[in-house]
Amino acid sequence: MAETTDTTRENAGRGRPGAAMNASELEAWFVREVLPLEAALMQFLQHNWRNRSDIADLRQDVYERVCSAAQEQRPDNAKAFVFRTARNMLVDRIRREHVVPIEAVEDVDALSLAIDEPGPERTAIARDELRRLQAALDRLPPRAREAIVLGRIEGLQGNEIAARMGITEGVVSRHLASGISGLADMLYGEDVKPRRKP
Amino acid sequence: MSEGTSQADIAERAADWAQRRHFWAWSDADQAELDAWLAQSMAHRVAYWRLNATVDRTERLTALRPALPGQTRFWQRRGWLMTFRAVAALVAVAALGALATEYFSKSAPQVFATTVGGREVIRLKDGTQIELNTDTVLKIAADTGARDVTLEKGEAYFQVKHDAAHPFSVTVGNHRVVDLGTRFLVRKDEGVLEVSLLEGRARFDAAAAQTHGSSIDMKPGDVVVAKGGAIRLTRRPERAITNQLGWRSGVIVFDSTALANAAAEFNRYGGKRLVIADSAASRLKIEGTFQLNNVEAFADAVQVAFGLHVETRPDEIRISR
Numbered sequence: 001m002a003e004t005t006d007t008t009r010e011n012a013g014r015g016r017p018g019a020a021m022n023a024s025e026l027e028a029w030f031v032r033e034v035l036p037l038e039a040a041l042m043q044f045l046q047h048n049w050r051n052r053s054d055i056a057d058l059r060q061d062v063y064e065r066v067c068s069a070a071q072e073q074r075p076d077n078a079k080a081f082v083f084r085t086a087r088n089m090l091v092d093r094i095r096r097e098h099v100v101p102i103e104a105v106e107d108v109d110a111l112s113l114a115i116d117e118p119g120p121e122r123t124a125i126a127r128d129e130l131r132r133l134q135a136a137l138d139r140l141p142p143r144a145r146e147a148i149v150l151g152r153i154e155g156l157q158g159n160e161i162a163a164r165m166g167i168t169e170g171v172v173s174r175h176l177a178s179g180i181s182g183l184a185d186m187l188y189g190e191d192v193k194p195r196r197k198p
Numbered sequence: 199m200s201e202g203t204s205q206a207d208i209a210e211r212a213a214d215w216a217q218r219r220h221f222w223a224w225s226d227a228d229q230a231e232l233d234a235w236l237a238q239s240m241a242h243r244v245a246y247w248r249l250n251a252t253v254d255r256t257e258r259l260t261a262l263r264p265a266l267p268g269q270t271r272f273w274q275r276r277g278w279l280m281t282f283r284a285v286a287a288l289v290a291v292a293a294l295g296a297l298a299t300e301y302f303s304k305s306a307p308q309v310f311a312t313t314v315g316g317r318e319v320i321r322l323k324d325g326t327q328i329e330l331n332t333d334t335v336l337k338i339a340a341d342t343g344a345r346d347v348t349l350e351k352g353e354a355y356f357q358v359k360h361d362a363a364h365p366f367s368v369t370v371g372n373h374r375v376v377d378l379g380t381r382f383l384v385r386k387d388e389g390v391l392e393v394s395l396l397e398g399r400a401r402f403d404a405a406a407a408q409t410h411g412s413s414i415d416m417k418p419g420d421v422v423v424a425k426g427g428a429i430r431l432t433r434r435p436e437r438a439i440t441n442q443l444g445w446r447s448g449v450i451v452f453d454s455t456a457l458a459n460a461a462a463e464f465n466r467y468g469g470k471r472l473v474i475a476d477s478a479a480s481r482l483k484i485e486g487t488f489q490l491n492n493v494e495a496f497a498d499a500v501q502v503a504f505g506l507h508v509e510t511r512p513d514e515i516r517i518s519r
Contacts, residue, residue, distance in 0.1 A: 023243070024492075026243075027243070027247045028448075030244065030247055030248075031247060031251040035248060035251055056205070056206070056209070057204065057205035057206060060205040060208070060209065060241065060244065060245060061205065063244040063245075063248070064239075064240050064241045064244050067240050067243065067244050068240045071240075129255070133255065133256060148256070151220075151221045152256050152257075157221065157222060157223065158217075158221045158222040159222070161221070172221075173214065173217055173218070176217035176221050177210070177213035177214050177216070177217045178213070179217075180213050180216050180217055180249050180252055180253060181209065181213045181249065183252050183255075183256065184248055184249050184251075184252040187252055187255055188248065188251075188252070
């Protein structure tokens with residue numbers, strides 16, 4: 001038992017920088033350290049890439065690269081690592097595709113420096129979480145919002161949502177999927193506006 | 199970058215998995231299928247993790263689910279539009295709860311809630327930090343500079359910035375803890391309140407004592423247990439109290455803990471329900487550190503250590519001789 005104890009204790013920690021991570025550690029690290037940077041990352045990509053329709057794909061490419069590397073060796077500074085990866089990726093693409101003049105990425109350094117300043121919004125997030133959720137829900141397309149609300153707040157299962165909305169289960173699935181994607185973009189991809197009291 | 203499939207296609211698949219996983223009946227076969235898809239590439243994994251985390255964030259809304267079965271039936275008669283309006287209204291009322299009234303009265307408290315398995319860190323302006331464990335509801339009064347909080351249920355760890363002019367107080371039921379510059383843990387289970395002091399000093403005002411002006415001055419290592427009308431002061435080694443805080447880093451620490459109590463601890467965090475099916479097994483003592491979201495690993499360890507029989511079902515794990 002003692003041996004089990006020690007091994008488990010090793011694995012149960014958050015892992016140290018430089019160490020390899022297993023899938024669940026990597027997921028936890030990604031959600032905790034990388035996803036909160038998404039708004040800044042989107043801003044960075046939008047500043048440095050002309051074609052707006054590529055941005056979501058570029059973001060996923062960055063995540064993919066970041067996690068593939070982090071799986072082998074956990075970076076000690078997630079923020080710096082994410083933006084370095086994003087910059088390198090854009091530079092590669094620009095060289096390869098000759099679509100944007102190279103000077104376009106020059107303000108990358110300035111931007112990532114600015115991003116390194118801890119924003120006051122980090123602490124405001126917990127406080128405003130319910131409000132953010134509410135606001136994000138409100139901006140979903142009506143049917144997607146209705147499906148999500150029925151599922152989350154009323155706790156209905158997909159088939160019950162279908163019955164309640166009078167639509168097929170397949171259509172419910174599509175509304176739920178687009179609702180989740182929309183919420184992800186709003187909750188992670190957009191800047192948090194600290195709410196001011198009236 | 200993954201060859202063959204575009205990020206957009208992957209995003210679509212990941213969204214479909216996320217909605218299947220969270221909104222429909224979910225079998226072991228479904229899980230196996232999802233695991234296989236995730237195993238195919240890092241692109242699949244990051245896309246799914248991002249959406250899964252999004253659904254997890256909406257869990258907070260689940261906590262606000264109104265328990266009004268009569269009204270549910272009333273909405274159903276009105277068709278979906280009415281349903282949605284009623285639900286939306288309830289969301290607004292329930293979700294914002296006291297927050298909504300903040301527009302009318304500045305003194306309304308802010309409410310923080312975690313769901314089963316959830317965890318949250320609240321940082322107050324004065325530097326005080328409060329960490330909420332699973333299934334916890336905490337209210338912070340707005341009109342006393344956020345120095346008065348109420349623990350409705352669950353468990354919270356406080357690291358209080360001392361301010362002699364504005365003492366920080368935690369109310370739980372009829373009891374109250376007043377800090378005198380401290381780190382302490384408050385846990386409220388069904389009918390039992392436990393306050394453990396790690397550092398500094400605190401005063402525990404018991405319900406009955408408040409009127410008499412008597413109270414308990416707590417020193418580090420002191421644990422006050424209030425159960426029914428009885429208040430008991432005991433002491434625990436620092437290590438034992440630190441162990442109780444394992445959840446802050448995602449673990450549960452057992453130190454000669456009866457299996458029945460260990461199962462109850464795991465079950466606080468959701469996941470598969472751990473059932474100890476016979477009383478002889480439930481009295482076995484275990485020790486070790488376990489990830490609180492990995493009840494399977496715990497069951498494995500128990501199986502190996504005690505040679506117990508472990509049966510895994512879709513939503514529970516049964517342990518017996």
